[in-house]
Amino acid sequence: MKTFLEITAADLYQRFNGDFSHVTVVFPNKRASLFLNAHLATLSAQPLWSPRYQSISELLHNLSPLQTADPILLVCELHKAYQQVTGQQETLDDFYFWGETLLADFDDIDKNLVDAQRLFLGLGELNRLTNTDDEFLNPEQANALKEFFQNFDIDHRTQLKERFQHIWDSLSDIYNTYRQRLIQQGLASEGMICRNVAEHLDNEDTSSMFPTDQTYVFVGFNVLNQTEHKLFRHLHDRGKALFYWDYDVAYTERTHHEAGEFIGRNLRDFPNALDKQWFDNLRQPKQITIMQASTENAQARYLPQWIGQNLTPVEQETAVVLCNETLLPAVMHSLPDNVGNLNITMGFPLTATQAYAHASGATEAIPLTPPTDSPLETEAAYRIRMIDNRLQTLTDSGTLNLSPTTLQRLRQRIMQSTSIPFHGEPAIGLQVMGVLETRNLDFRHLIMLSVNEGLMPKADNSASVVPYSLRKAFGMTTIDHQTAVYAYYFYRLLQRSERVTLLYNSGESGMNSHEMSRFVLQLLMESNYPISTVTLTTAQSPLPSNDIVIPKTPAIVQRLHDTFNRRHNPHATLSPTALNCYLHCPVEFHYKYIARLQEPDNSKDNQFTTFGTLFHKAAQLLYETPTPDKSGIIDACIERAFQTEQQPNDLLLHAILRKYLQMLTHADNNSKPFTYVASEQPHYMSVSLPHIELDAMVGGTIDRMDRKGDMLRVIDYKTGISHGDVPDMESLFDLDYKQRHAHAFQTFIYASAMCEETTDSVSPTLLYLRKLPQTYTEPIISIAKEPVIDFHKHKAAFDRLLATLLQEIFDPDIPFRNTSLTDHCDTCPYCELCGRTRP
Numbered sequence: 001m002k003t004f005l006e007i008t009a010a011d012l013y014q015r016f017n018g019d020f021s022h023v024t025v026v027f028p029n030k031r032a033s034l035f036l037n038a039h040l041a042t043l044s045a046q047p048l049w050s051p052r053y054q055s056i057s058e059l060l061h062n063l064s065p066l067q068t069a070d071p072i073l074l075v076c077e078l079h080k081a082y083q084q085v086t087g088q089q090e091t092l093d094d095f096y097f098w099g100e101t102l103l104a105d106f107d108d109i110d111k112n113l114v115d116a117q118r119l120f121l122g123l124g125e126l127n128r129l130t131n132t133d134d135e136f137l138n139p140e141q142a143n144a145l146k147e148f149f150q151n152f153d154i155d156h157r158t159q160l161k162e163r164f165q166h167i168w169d170s171l172s173d174i175y176n177t178y179r180q181r182l183i184q185q186g187l188a189s190e191g192m193i194c195r196n197v198a199e200h201l202d203n204e205d206t207s208s209m210f211p212t213d214q215t216y217v218f219v220g221f222n223v224l225n226q227t228e229h230k231l232f233r234h235l236h237d238r239g240k241a242l243f244y245w246d247y248d249v250a251y252t253e254r255t256h257h258e259a260g261e262f263i264g265r266n267l268r269d270f271p272n273a274l275d276k277q278w279f280d281n282l283r284q285p286k287q288i289t290i291m292q293a294s295t296e297n298a299q300a301r302y303l304p305q306w307i308g309q310n311l312t313p314v315e316q317e318t319a320v321v322l323c324n325e326t327l328l329p330a331v332m333h334s335l336p337d338n339v340g341n342l343n344i345t346m347g348f349p350l351t352a353t354q355a356y357a358h359a360s361g362a363t364e365a366i367p368l369t370p371p372t373d374s375p376l377e378t379e380a381a382y383r384i385r386m387i388d389n390r391l392q393t394l395t396d397s398g399t400l401n402l403s404p405t406t407l408q409r410l411r412q413r414i415m416q417s418t419s420i421p422f423h424g425e426p427a428i429g430l431q432v433m434g435v436l437e438t439r440n441l442d443f444r445h446l447i448m449l450s451v452n453e454g455l456m457p458k459a460d461n462s463a464s465v466v467p468y469s470l471r472k473a474f475g476m477t478t479i480d481h482q483t484a485v486y487a488y489y490f491y492r493l494l495q496r497s498e499r500v501t502l503l504y505n506s507g508e509s510g511m512n513s514h515e516m517s518r519f520v521l522q523l524l525m526e527s528n529y530p531i532s533t534v535t536l537t538t539a540q541s542p543l544p545s546n547d548i549v550i551p552k553t554p555a556i557v558q559r560l561h562d563t564f565n566r567r568h569n570p571h572a573t574l575s576p577t578a579l580n581c582y583l584h585c586p587v588e589f590h591y592k593y594i595a596r597l598q599e600p601d602n603s604k605d606n607q608f609t610t611f612g613t614l615f616h617k618a619a620q621l622l623y624e625t626p627t628p629d630k631s632g633i634i635d636a637c638i639e640r641a642f643q644t645e646q647q648p649n650d651l652l653l654h655a656i657l658r659k660y661l662q663m664l665t666h667a668d669n670n671s672k673p674f675t676y677v678a679s680e681q682p683h684y685m686s687v688s689l690p691h692i693e694l695d696a697m698v699g700g701t702i703d704r705m706d707r708k709g710d711m712l713r714v715i716d717y718k719t720g721i722s723h724g725d726v727p728d729m730e731s732l733f734d735l736d737y738k739q740r741h742a743h744a745f746q747t748f749i750y751a752s753a754m755c756e757e758t759t760d761s762v763s764p765t766l767l768y769l770r771k772l773p774q775t776y777t778e779p780i781i782s783i784a785k786e787p788v789i790d791f792h793k794h795k796a797a798f799d800r801l802l803a804t805l806l807q808e809i810f811d812p813d814i815p816f817r818n819t820s821l822t823d824h825c826d827t828c829p830y831c832e833l834c835g836r837t838r839p
Contacts, residue, residue, distance in 0.1 A: 001317075001496050003442035004246045005032060007278050008219055009039035011244075012051075015273075018044050020051035025217045030055045031345055032220065032440035051217070056228060057190075059216075063209050064196045066188035072390075072410075074182075074189055075099045076399050078106075081178035086170050093406040101463045103189065106175055110191030113198055113226040114474045119466070120172035167465065194227035201234045210240060218270075219244045220440035222488050223262040223481060229269070236270055243270040246440065248495045250282035258487035281495040288499075288529050290520060292506040293536040295823070299449045299503045300330035302536055307336055310445045310499055311430065315341055319431040319443040321493070323517075324450035325349070331432060331449070341429030345437045347419025348376065355380035356415060357597050357833060379420050387414050435489050446493060447501040456517040457486035463650065490519045503536070548587050548834045550816040557812045559594050565810075566695040573684060574806075575700045576746035582809060583735055584742070585819035589809075591830040610647060611656070612719065616703060617641040618657055619664060619717065620679040623704065630665045634658055660719070660769050667767065667779075677705040677712070685753040689803060692810050698802070699753045700746075711761045711789065714754055715779075716747045722768045725782040729794065733801045738821055744781050751791040752798055761790035 016023060020040075027033060033053035040048060054062070061068065069077075079095045082088070109116050182188055188196065200209065210216075216235050221243075224232065235241035245267055251260040252267065293299045303320065312318045322328060328344070329352045335342065350356050355377050391411060394400035402410065431443065435456070450456075464471070471478050494500060502523075505514040524531060552560075561568040564578075582589040591597045618634075618641040625633055638657050641647075668674070684699030704715040723741045731737050732745045743766055751764035767779045780787045788794060808814055818834050825831040 001442065001444055001498065003496060004220070005036045005440055006039045007274060008244045009036055009043065011274055012217065013040060013043045018048055021049045022213045023051040023215050023217060025051045025053050025219060026056055026059055027053070027219055028056060028221055028439050031437055035441065036219070060193055060197050060227070063200070064188070064193045066183070066193055066196055067186055068193065069182060069187035069189065072394055073399060074103055077181050078103055078178050081174050081181055085173045085177055092401050093403050096402065096406060096410065102465060104462065105464055105466050106178065107189055107191030108476050109175070110189070110195040111225040111227055112475050112477070113195060113230070114476060116175045117172050119470065119474050120168065120175070171465070194225070198227045198230045201230055206234070210235070214240065215242065216240055217242045217244065220246050221266065223485050224266065226475065232270055242273045244274060245272045246492060247279055248282045248491065249276070249280050251491055258484045259491040261484040263488060282491065286494070286498060286500060286529055288523070289501045289532045289534060290516070290524070291501060291503045291534045291536045292516070293503055294507045296324065296327060296450060296505050297330055297825070298536055299505065300327060300334040302503070303331060303334045303447070304336040306447055306501060307339065307430070310447070311339070312445050315339070315430045316428055317444040319433065319438070319446050321438055321446065321448045322346070322432070322434055322450065323448060323452065323455040325434045327449055328352070339430050342432065343429040344422040344432045346432070346434045347421050350380055350383060350418040350420060351416055353377055353380035354833060355384055357830070359384045359415065376420065383418055383420065384415060387411065387418070435486070438489065438493055442496040444497060445499045446497045447503070449503050451502045451504045451517045451520055453515045453517050456490060456519060457483045467651070487519060548818040550587060550590050552812045552815060556594055560810055563593060564696055566697060567693060572697065574696045574698045576749045577700070579805065580742045580745060583733065583740065583745070585824055585828065586735070586816040587818040587834060588828055588830055590816040591833065597830065611653065613645055614638070614641045614647060614653070615657055615660060615719070616680060616717065617644055618661060619704070622661060623676050623679055631662065634661045637661070663769055664767070671708070674706045674708040674713070677707060679704045683750060683753045683757065685756050687803060687806060689807060692807060694806065694810055696806060698749060700750070702750045711763050712754065712758060713763050713765045714747060714750045715765045715767055716743065716750070718743055718766055718768050725785060728784060729797050729801060733805055736820055738823070747781060748791070748798055752795050755792050755795050762792065763789055764791055
């Protein structure tokens with residue numbers, strides 16, 4: 001197998017006769033430079049003058065006189081520009097995270113050389129562009145604009161549209177003022193530097209930018225923003241550039257194949273220095289296996305077996321590619337001893353370290369001393385201190401003026417986006433890398449983990465103030481770009497490989513339905529490869545699990561009582577969530593509620609939390625509004641929910657909420673007649689255990705209550721999947737019962753609390769919203785197939801078991817032990833502290 005970089009090296013050596021003293025090789029990133037250097041070294045019997053290597057980002061920065069500003073400083077300057085233009089005195093606390101979204105949009109505008117003044121025209125003026133022959137618009141742009149105004153009727157005013165238009169009308173002035181403030185200080189964002197270089201290319205004389213004797217070699221690019229395209233064109237027209245594109249005729253010569261969308265344009269605009277004969281590899285025989293696993297963790301456990309069968313004699317010809325980069329800790333624990341050399345060309349997430357777990361629960365800078373003596377933890381503690389110093393410097397200078405709460409949120413976000421780079425020689429050893437690190441590299445044997453929809457291609461969860469249709473009309477980056485980019489990454493990796501194993505997670509958790517990537521499905525449907533499909537069982541390559549025992553010291557017992565016992569804290573409550581956490585894993589309960597370690601951030605979990613908060617508020621508003629036609633007020637209730645919860649308006653989230661609320665009202669129509677009682681009200685019951693001096697208030701906020709006949713329904717909304725019936729009451733309290741019904745346990749606590757407030761029949765009810773479109777049955781919970789029409793009949797048994805559970809939790813002689821059900825560790829945010837891996 002001749003790799004792309006090997007072919008490129010041979011061509012460059014021949015073109016320049018081994019003299020690269022006036023050659024600059026530019027990569028999308030610099031990781032491939034050492035591989036290219038290694039190939040060049042094998043072509044000569046004597047020492048060579050190496051080319052100069054740069055990433056495209058470094059090249060652009062060197063061509064601009066402006067200096068890149070700190071990202072936090074950029075948001076602060078944008079906030080000042082916003083205040084100056086609008087006259088609003090919105091605090092930096094309220095502006096900061098919305099400002100990050102606006103900053104990303106401005107960066108995209110600059111990188112793609114968009115006419116910001118034209119983009120931010122009033123909506124009326126933009127609408128009129130679609131009805132003219134304005135030379136600015138090509139047919140595709142005109143259609144995109146028309147699509148926007150079909151979905152955004154400016155004549156039909158709503159409160160959401162009014163707020164959007166008010167902000168939109170100010171954006172052009174904010175953009176210009178923001179840029180002026182930075183340029184006056186000699187500073188710039190990434191996008192501004194790109195635009196600055198592009199503007200300088202319009203000058204007739206650019207000799208000061210590009211030495212006359214220098215040749216620029218661009219290797220392995222795919223999608224180009226408008227700045228990069230303009231730079232390439234400038235150098236190409238002056239005979240100062242060579243282009244080495246990596247592709248395959250299987251997708252570039254096929255109409256409408258995502259992988260060839262951008263590379264096809266590049267080949268037309270800037271001809272390849274390499275002959276076409278090198279790029280017909282996908283049609284060669286390959287051994288491809290597609291494997292489904294029940295969890296992310298199971299994929300990592302399979303690695304020892306796969307490596308034992310597939311590791312090539314030259315180890316760097318084998319790669320483990322992680323589509324889900326949070327799998328890195330699990331993969332590192334899984335690698336077998338027979339791997340001679342290992343190179344990890346991706347960062348280790350700071351969130352996977354004990355230093356982060358320690359720091360995330362603190363509100364002030366932590367000591368430099370790491371939690372353990374490992375070099376990794378030392379580096380993690382050092383990076384956290386650097387983050388704290390950076391924030392402290394900006395705060396002391398008056399640049400960053402945030403409340404302690406917002407400052408802590410910002411600190412948390414920076415830590416969550418930080419990774420610890422591994423330093424090493426990437427040209428040797430088994431390669432472990434993320435998808436982006438594979439650019440320009442080829443491998444004979446390849447395994448990709450988590451080849452799931454949402455990871456390959458990567459789900460675009462970035463917010464924007466510029467709607468999709470307008471982004472498309474003005475040539476900004478869209479989700480379509482990202483799909484095409486990841487299609488190219490996927491098929492380029494397959495091009496020269498011989499053995500490929502693709503694993504995906506087929507399990508379900510909450511609202512996540514794990515499906516294989518569209519690219520894997522496309523491979524199954526359209527390719528002529530003899531593909532094997534295998535189901536991976538959890539018994540394969542199991543990892544030893546560590547048992548954790550945490551004794552209840554006097555300090556821990558004191559913290560327990562201070563947190564949950566009204567004799568120590570008159571405001572203490574004990575929620576079903578906390579009790580479910582203990583039943584899920586006592587050690588997790590200790591980390592969360594006693595040690596109070598803040599959970600690592602997960603962007604997807606945050607999205608679901610935001611969705612749940614907005615759904616509950618909108619549903620509450622829906623039923624509190626006295627109107628028989630609930631379907632007619634859904635949109636208004638959603639808009640009020642966004643306002644009440646202080647969430648940024650998101651049209652896609654709005655549409656999803658509308659769909660769920662429509663399903664809810666449909667279910668309620670099937671359940672009529674009933675009388676609405678209340679929503680989102682707290683209810684508690686008192687549990688006293690005098691022999692351990694415990695008075696606890698157990699309960700929480702009930703989603704909704706209504707009356708149906710003489711029955712009071714206690715309803716809990718669930719957006720996940722149904723857990724079925726409850727086999728018996730004891731199973732709800734069994735820590736070792738794998739199918740324990742946590743949803744029913746929570747609703748039974750609410751029902752037991754209501755039984756103390758009323759003698760009416762109390763029926764605990766679970767409304768699974770995902771199930772509603774398929775079928776409708778009365779959502780009353782059953783125990784051993786018998787519907788619980790009146791919980792009064794079950795209250796004594798439930799309360800007795802609850803008292804036994806509380807006695808166990810508060811008993812100083814019973815330590816916290818981690819769960820024996822290791823499947824639970826797949827979703828635990830603290831499993832790294834136990835030495836158990838998390839997907």
